[in-house]
Amino acid sequence: MLKRLVGRTSLISKFSFSTNESTDISVRDSIHRLIDRASMYTRIPGSFIDGLKKCSHVLELSIPLKKDNGQLAVFEAYRAHHSIHALPLKGGIRFAPNMRLADIEGVAALMTLKMACADIPYGGAHGGISVDPSSLSVLEQERLARAYAKELIKSGFMGPSIDVPGPDIGTDGRTMAWIMDEFLKIAPDVTEGLAAVTGKPEAAGGIAGRKEAAGLGFYFALKNFLEDEELVEPLELTKELKGKKIIIQGFGNVGYHVSKFLSENGKAKIIGVLDQNGGVYKATGLDITALKTYYDENKTLKGFTEGKHFDNPEDVLSKTCDIFIPAASENTITVNNSHLLKCKIVAEAANLPLSIKAEENLIKNGVAILPDIIMNSGGVISSYFEYVKNIGHISPEKLTKRWELKSNEKILQFLARILGTEVQNSDLQVASDLEIVNNALEDIIQNSVKTAKKTSKLYSISYKDAAYVNALNRIYENLRYSSHYAA
Numbered sequence: 001m002l003k004r005l006v007g008r009t010s011l012i013s014k015f016s017f018s019t020n021e022s023t024d025i026s027v028r029d030s031i032h033r034l035i036d037r038a039s040m041y042t043r044i045p046g047s048f049i050d051g052l053k054k055c056s057h058v059l060e061l062s063i064p065l066k067k068d069n070g071q072l073a074v075f076e077a078y079r080a081h082h083s084i085h086a087l088p089l090k091g092g093i094r095f096a097p098n099m100r101l102a103d104i105e106g107v108a109a110l111m112t113l114k115m116a117c118a119d120i121p122y123g124g125a126h127g128g129i130s131v132d133p134s135s136l137s138v139l140e141q142e143r144l145a146r147a148y149a150k151e152l153i154k155s156g157f158m159g160p161s162i163d164v165p166g167p168d169i170g171t172d173g174r175t176m177a178w179i180m181d182e183f184l185k186i187a188p189d190v191t192e193g194l195a196a197v198t199g200k201p202e203a204a205g206g207i208a209g210r211k212e213a214a215g216l217g218f219y220f221a222l223k224n225f226l227e228d229e230e231l232v233e234p235l236e237l238t239k240e241l242k243g244k245k246i247i248i249q250g251f252g253n254v255g256y257h258v259s260k261f262l263s264e265n266g267k268a269k270i271i272g273v274l275d276q277n278g279g280v281y282k283a284t285g286l287d288i289t290a291l292k293t294y295y296d297e298n299k300t301l302k303g304f305t306e307g308k309h310f311d312n313p314e315d316v317l318s319k320t321c322d323i324f325i326p327a328a329s330e331n332t333i334t335v336n337n338s339h340l341l342k343c344k345i346v347a348e349a350a351n352l353p354l355s356i357k358a359e360e361n362l363i364k365n366g367v368a369i370l371p372d373i374i375m376n377s378g379g380v381i382s383s384y385f386e387y388v389k390n391i392g393h394i395s396p397e398k399l400t401k402r403w404e405l406k407s408n409e410k411i412l413q414f415l416a417r418i419l420g421t422e423v424q425n426s427d428l429q430v431a432s433d434l435e436i437v438n439n440a441l442e443d444i445i446q447n448s449v450k451t452a453k454k455t456s457k458l459y460s461i462s463y464k465d466a467a468y469v470n471a472l473n474r475i476y477e478n479l480r481y482s483s484h485y486a487a
C-alpha cells in the first residue's frame with residue numbers, strides 16, 4: 001500500500017553551526033552539519049552541496065500483515081533513495097521499532113558518502129519496517145519481509161539496476177534470502193535477479209565473508225589508523241592493537257564481529273560489552289566466543305558469569321579504556337552520556353552513533369574520532385563483491401582456480417629442479433573465495449584510511465572531516481560529468 005512518493009524538491013542552504021542540541025536530534029540534521037563542515041575544504045559549488053542534502057525519492061508505505069493468530073496488524077515502512085549520481089543505489093534494510101523518516105533519509109545520505117569514500121560506484125539508500133522483530137514469529141517476519149519487497153519492486157524501488165538492499169539492524173542473511181526469492185518470483189525473466197539484494201547466505205547466492213565483513217573491515221581500518229604517529233603520540237598510545245583496552249556498545253552482527261577480530265587477530269582486550277539492558281566488564285579481557293554463545297542462547301548479557309554484570313549500561317560505558325566503540329545504532333552517544341566516556345579514541349562502528357554536540361564535547365576533551373564511513377564500510381564493500389559475483393553468475397575463484405594451480409605447479413617444479421628437491425602436492429595452493437574477498441576488502445579499506453590521513457594532514461582537519469571531504473569530492477567529480485547534473 002503506497003502512502004507517499006516524494007520527488008526532489010527545493011534545495012535549501014543551511015550553514016548553521018549552532019551547538020545547541022535538542023533531545024530529538026535527527027540523523028538527517030547531523031549529516032547536513034557534517035556535510036557543511038567538510039564542504040568548507042572543497043571547491044564544490046554551494047548549490048551542489050545543498051542538493052546533496054536532499055533525497056531524490058522517498059517511499060512511505062503501510063504494510064498490512066495477517067498475524068499467525070489471524071489478526072491484522074499494519075506496519076509503517078520506508079525506503080529512501082539519496083543520490084542517483086551512480087546506480088544502482090545501495091543500503092541496508094532494517095527491522096526496528098520507531099523508525100523515523102528523518103533518520104532514514106540521513107542514513108541514506110550517509111550511505112552515499114560511505115560508498116564514495118570507498119570508491120564504490122553506487123548511490124546511497126536506506127529503509128526498513130518500523131517493527132520490533134522479536135514481537136513476530138519467524139513466519140510473520142517472512143510474510144512481512146516478502147510484502148515489503150513486493151511493494152518496493154512494484155514501486156520501482158528495487159532491482160539489480162535500481163536499488164540493491166542489504167542487511168542492517170534486525171535483519172540478516174535469512175531476511176535477504178526471502179527478499180531475493182520474492183524478487184525472483186515477481187521478475188523471473190531478469191537474468192541478474194540474484195543481484196537484487198546482497199547479504200544473502202552463500203547457499204542463496206551470497207559471497208563468502210559477508211556476515212563478518214563489517215567487523216573485519218573495522219579491524220583493518222583501526223590497525224591502519226593506529227599506525228599514524230600523529231594520532232597515537234598526542235594520545236600517549238602505542239601503535240599496536242595488542243593489549244589495547246576496548247569497550248563495545250552493541251553486540252549484534254557488527255559489535256560481535258568487531259570484538260572477535262580485534263581480540264583474535266589484533267590481540268586487543270575487550271574489557272566491556274554493553275547493550276541497552278546492561279553490560280559486562282572484566283578488566284583482564286572478556287572471552288568473546290563464550291560471550292557470543294551465551295548471548296545467542298539467552299538474548300541477554302545478564303547471567304554471564306565470566307565477567308561482572310551491571311544492570312545499568314552506563315556503569316560499563318563509563319569505565320576507563322583506550323578505545324570506545326559504539327556499534328549499536330544512531331545517536332547512542334549524545335550530550336546526555338558523552339561526558340561519561342573515559343577513552344582516548346572513539347571508533348564508530350555504528351552509523352552516526354555520535355550526536356554533533358557529543359562529538360564536539362569529546363573532541364574538546366582531546367578524544368580522537370575515527371569515522372563510521374570508513375570504519376564500518378566493510379559490510380557494503382563486501383556486498384559490492386557479492387553483487388559483482390551475482391551479476392556475472394560466477395564466484396571470484398571459479399574462473400581462475402585451475403589456471404592458477406597449473407601456473408603455480410610450473411613455478412614450483414622449476415624451483416624444485418634448481419634446488420634439487422621435489423614438489424609436494426600440499427605446496428600447491430590457490431586463493432579461496434574468502435581469501436580473495438578479504439584481501440580486496442583490506443586493500444579498499446587501507447586506501448580509504450590512507451587518503452583520509454592525507455587530506456587530514458593537508459588541511460589540518462579531523463579524520464572525520466577528511467573522509468567527508470574525500471567523499472564529497474569524488475561524488476562531485478562523478479556527477480559533474482553525468483546527465484543527472486544539469487549545470
Ligand SMILES: NC(=O)C1=CN([C@@H]2O[C@H](COP(=O)(O)OP(=O)(O)OC[C@H]3O[C@@H](n4cnc5c(N)ncnc54)[C@H](O)[C@@H]3O)[C@@H](O)[C@H]2O)C=CC1
Pocket residue numbers: 092167168169170171214249250251252253254255274275276277313327328329330332349350351376377379380
Ligand atoms: N549489518 C551490517 O552489515 C552493517 C551495519 N551497520 C551499522 O552498525 C550498527 C549495528 O548494526 P547490526 O550489528 O547489524 O545490528 P544488530 O541488530 O545485529 O545489533 C544491534 C545491537 O545493538 C544493541 N543495542 C540496541 N540499542 C542499543 C543501545 N541504545 N545501547 C546499547 N546497545 C544497543 C542490540 O541489543 C544489539 O546487540 C547500526 O548502526 C547499523 O546501521 C554498519 C555497517 C554494516
Ligand SMILES: O=C(O)CCC(=O)C(=O)O
Pocket residue numbers: 090091092093114164165166167168198199351376377379380383
Ligand atoms: O550491504 C548493504 O547494502 C548494507 C550495509 C549497511 O547497512 C551499512 O553499511 O550501513
